[in-house]
Amino acid sequence: MQTTVKLYSLEYSDVKTYLATSLFVLGNIVVPQLFHLVPQGGITWLPIYFFTLIGAYKYGWRVGLLTAIASPLINSLLFGMPLVTGLPAILLKSVLLAVFAGMAATRFKKASLWMLLAVVLAYQVIGTLGEWIMKGDFYLAVQDFRIGVPGMLMQVFGGWGIINYIIRK
Template identity: 25%
Template sequence: MKEITVVKKAIITAICIALCVVLPQAFHAIPNAGTVYLPMHIPVLLCGLICGWPYGLLCGAAGPLLSSLFTGMPPAAYLPPMVIECAVYGCASGFLSQVVHTKNTYADLYISLVGAMLTGRIVAGLARALIFAGGSYSMAAWAGGYFVTALPGIVIQLVLLPSIVFALMKAGLIPARYPGR
């Protein structure tokens, strides 16, 4: 399978944006799913990993927006920090997967994912502190609390995303990162 074309990247991005709307709804049936699995982060991270940072950025920015428009979740007032957070995820996972090449697909994936999730959470923590507390509350506390409560989510996504990426490669829907290995 060749390099992914611009058209295919664009359509994959569109699909991932649509999944940002669909997945949180699909997870409704599972108790506490929204806070445990953070279903909207999955397509965003994946879009960055596969299509690169500009597409990841678009997916992260547009995903929460469309979800809010079509399903009312998240409520519009939460959008700014969420859009920022997801945009950073998509952008960072894309950037890292373009830069990191260890010749081992798993290592590349984990490095890109962990890097993206950390950056996203730090930026989101700061953004929330700025928006909700107007800069008057201890920003470090906000960012820290946000990061600690999100740890289980990080662990879960480190299991989910590589599984999805490998399934897509096996099915021949995305090219293998290191062909012939």
């Protein structure tokens, strides 16, 4: 299923970039806190990536990149989650997500379920390889594929719904 939506590519010199980023970072702070109320909610639902995907896809890779970097750092500083030891892998995946989502939106100019699935799988597969290299533990590196499939599905279907129906303009 595919719907035509207005996608943007905001510049760093545009105030809208920082306003949009602020809203998406706020979402990436509030939503993970809610999911962390449920046992293993963070590692099952992967909420730290949700608004990074939406921001990058809808408003461009710059908004996505700012959101991808600020969200995990602020969450870790304020709430201790993600743990400092987990930040490099989460930052890697967040940045990959921002870049892939921004590139897909720019290249294909539509937000389909298949496109979002491809973006999520791309950042997860490459990010998992990077995490494996960083941590030297394959079992730990594939944790998102072992436990986080509901979160990946939430990113695809929830992201598609928000991009296509809630922030359509």
